[in-house]
Amino acid sequence: STPTTPDDPTAAASEPVSNTDRATLDAARRRRTFAIISHPDAGKTTLTEKLLLYGGAVQEAGAVRSKGRGRDVTSDWMELERRRGISVTSTALHFSVGDVTFNLLDTPGHRDFSEDTLRVLSAADSAVMLLDGAKGVEPQTLRLFEVAKARNIPLLTLINKYDRPGLDPLHLLDHIEETLDLKPTPVTWPVGIPGDFRGVIDLRTGAFHRFERVAGGSKVVPTTILTPEEAAESEGDAWTTAMEEVELLQAIGAEHDHEAFLAGRTTPVFFGSAVSNFGVGLLLEALMELAPPPSAHVDLEGGHRPLTSPFSGFVFKIQANSDPRHRDRVAFIRICSGHFERGMKVMNARTGKPFTMSYAHEVFAQERAALEEAWPGDVIGVVNALDLTIGDTLYASEPVVYPPIPSLAPELFAFARNADTGRTKQFRKGLQQLDEEGVVHLLTRVNGDPTPVLGGVGQLQFDVAQERMATEFGAAIRLEPTPYTTARRTDEGGEAALRHHSQAEVLVRTDGTRLAVFQSPFVLQFFQERNPDVLLDTMLTR
Numbered sequence: 008s009t010p011t012t013p014d015d016p017t018a019a020a021s022e023p024v025s026n027t028d029r030a031t032l033d034a035a036r037r038r039r040t041f042a043i044i045s046h047p048d049a050g051k052t053t054l055t056e057k058l059l060l061y062g063g064a065v066q067e068a069g070a071v072r073s074k075g076r077g078r079d080v081t082s083d084w085m086e087l088e089r090r091r092g093i094s095v096t097s098t099a100l101h102f103s104v105g106d107v108t109f110n111l112l113d114t115p116g117h118r119d120f121s122e123d124t125l126r127v128l129s130a131a132d133s134a135v136m137l138l139d140g141a142k143g144v145e146p147q148t149l150r151l152f153e154v155a156k157a158r159n160i161p162l163l164t165l166i167n168k169y170d171r172p173g174l175d176p177l178h179l180l181d182h183i184e185e186t187l188d189l190k191p192t193p194v195t196w197p198v199g200i201p202g203d204f205r206g207v208i209d210l211r212t213g214a215f216h217r218f219e220r221v222a223g224g225s226k227v228v229p230t231t232i233l234t235p236e237e238a239a240e241s242e243g244d245a246w247t248t249a250m251e252e253v254e255l256l257q258a259i260g261a262e263h264d265h266e267a268f269l270a271g272r273t274t275p276v277f278f279g280s281a282v283s284n285f286g287v288g289l290l291l292e293a294l295m296e297l298a299p300p301p302s303a304h305v306d307l308e309g310g311h312r313p314l315t316s317p318f319s320g321f322v323f324k325i326q327a328n329s330d331p332r333h334r335d336r337v338a339f340i341r342i343c344s345g346h347f348e349r350g351m352k353v354m355n356a357r358t359g360k361p362f363t364m365s366y367a368h369e370v371f372a373q374e375r376a377a378l379e380e381a382w383p384g385d386v387i388g389v390v391n392a393l394d395l396t397i398g399d400t401l402y403a404s405e406p407v408v409y410p411p412i413p414s415l416a417p418e419l420f421a422f423a424r425n426a427d428t429g430r431t432k433q434f435r436k437g438l439q440q441l442d443e444e445g446v447v448h449l450l451t452r453v454n455g456d457p458t459p460v461l462g463g464v465g466q467l468q469f470d471v472a473q474e475r476m477a478t479e480f481g482a483a484i485r486l487e488p489t490p491y492t493t494a495r496r497t498d499e500g501g502e503a504a505l506r507h508h509s510q511a512e513v514l515v516r517t518d519g520t521r522l523a524v525f526q527s528p529f530v531l532q533f534f535q536e537r538n539p540d541v542l543l544d545t546m547l548t549r
C-alpha cells in the first residue's frame with residue numbers, strides 16, 4: 008500500500024476500503040470532463056457534433072443543431088438566441104468511448120457571455136483550445152485562455168480548418184508560444200502546404216493519416232493510414248518537407264511533457280479539419296490518453312476532498328426555461344466526490360438546509376433523461392431547484408465548502424426602471440432571479456435612490472435580461488444608461504471614501520459585495536493615487 012501525504016492531491020484519494028470506494032475510484036479514473044474554448048466561427052459547433060458522432064452519441068452529425076432549430080421553440084430566450092444566431096445556453100453533453108466517459112461542457116463563444124464561460128471552466132478538468140488555422144489566436148480565444156490559465160487547466164490545442172489555405176505550421180507554433188506564453192508540443196504534424204493539405208503524421212508512431220475531403224462529414228469516415236515508407240512514396244516532396252520540419256521540432260525539443268502539460272505550461276497540438284471529420288478521432292484518443300481524470304477537489308480551506316468521500320459537488324450554472332416543454336430552472340452541479348444516487352438527501356452548505364435531489368437529470372442537448380447515479384466528474388442537472396444559486400456546495404454526511412466561483416468585474420451598468428408600476432412584485436422577483444442565475448449582477452445604490460442598477464460585461468447580457476423580464480416575469484423594464492464604465496470590488500472603507508465623490512459611487516450586490524464604480528479609468532486611477540489604502544480589487548466571486 009502507498010502512504011498518502013496531504014500535499015499530494017492524487018494520494019488524497021485515499022485507499023479504497025469498500026466496494027463503493029473502489030467503484031468511485033474506477034468511475035473517476037474513466038471520466039474526462041472538458042470544455043472547448045475558441046473564438047466564434049473557429050468551428051466549435053462543428054467539432055462538438057463530430058466528437059458526438061465519433062463518440063457514438065449521435066448517428067449523424069448535424070443532429071445537435073437541427074434538433075434545436077427544428078423544434079417548436081416557444082421560449083423567448085431561445086427566440087433571442089435564434090434571431091441573433093448565437094448560442095446563449097450551455098449544455099453538458101455526456102458520451103462514452105470504450106470505457107471512457109466524456110462530459111463535454113459547452114461554453115458560449117460570444118464575448119458578452121464570458122462570465123458564463125468562466126463558471127463553466129470552473130467545472131472542467133481540461134479544455135480543448137480550438138484555433139482557426141488561418142487566424143491563430145483571436146481575441147475571444149485569448150480572453151478564455153487567460154481564464155483557463157488562471158485556473159491551471161491543462162489545454163489540448165486543435166488547429167482547425169487545415170483543409171483550407173492558412174498559416175504555415177511552424178509559424179503557428181511560434182505564434183501560440185509568443186501570444187500565450189504556452190509551449191506547443193505537436194502530437195501530429197501536417198503534410199502538405201496549407202491549401203494543399205495531405206494529412207498528418209502521428210509523431211508518436213510515425214504513421215501517416217491521409218486527409219480525404221468528405222462532403223458534409225455527417226457519418227464516421229474510416230481514415231487511411233500509411234507507413235512512413237508508403238507515405239514517402241505517395242506524397243513525395245510534401246512528405247520530405249514535413250519530415251524536415253519534424254527533425255527541426257525534435258532538435259528544439261518540442262515533445263509532449265506530461266507534467267508540464269498538467270501544470271498548464273505546454274499544450275499538445277493537433278491539426279485537423281472538423282468539417283471533414285479529419286483529426287477528430289485522434290483528438291478523442293488524446294483526450295482519453297492525456298486529459299486528466301477528476302482528482303481530489305480543493306475546498307475553501309485549501310484541503311483536498313478525497314474522491315472517495317461521501318457525495319459532494321457545487322453549482323456552477325443555473326439555466327432557466329432551457330426547454331420550452333418544461334418551464335423551469337435547472338441547476339447544474341459538478342460532482343467532486345462520492346457516488347450520487349437519485350433521490351439522495353444532501354445539505355446545502357450555504358443555507359444549512361437539506362435538499363432532496365429527486366429530479367436529477369442527465370442533460371443531452373435539449374433532451375433529458377432521468378439519471379439514476381453519477382460519479383466524480385459528472386454533471387447533473389437538478390430541475391426546479393429554486394433555492395440553489397451559483398457557487399452553492401452540496402454534500403452528503405461529511406461537510407465541505409468549495410471556494411466561490413470567480414466572476415468578472417462588470418464593465419457596463421444600466422439603471423433598470425419598472426415600465427409597469429402595477430408589476431412591482433414581479434419586477435423585484437425577476438431581477439432577483441436573473442441575478443441568482445448570473446445573467447446580470449443586481450446592484451443597489453447606497454445614496455438612497457432605490458432604482459436598481461444592472462451590471463455586466465456585455466450588452467447581450469442586458470438584452471437577455473430585458474427580454475426575459477418581459478416575457479417570463481411579465482415585468483417589462485426600461486434600461487437607462489449610467490455614467491459608469493469601470494468597477495472594482497471594495498469594502499466599507501471604500502464606501503466611506505467615495506460617499507461624496509461626484510464621478511464615482513458604491514453599489515452593493517445582493518450578496519453584500521460592494522462595487523466601487525467610476526465614470527472612467529482615469530477617475531479610478533486618480534482616486535486610487537489619492538487613496539492608496541482603499542481596497543480596489545478586480546477579482547469578484549459569485
Ligand code: G4P
Binds near residue numbers: 051
Ligand atoms: P463556431 O461554433 O465556433 O462558431 O463555428 P461553427 O462550427 O459554426 O463553424 C463556423 C463555420 O466554419 C461553418 O461554416 C463551418 O462549416 C466552418 N467550418 C468548421 N470547421 C471547418 C473546417 O474544418 N474546415 C472548413 N473549411 N470549414 C469549417 P458556415 O459557412 O458558417 O456554416 P455552414 O453552413 O457550413 O454550417
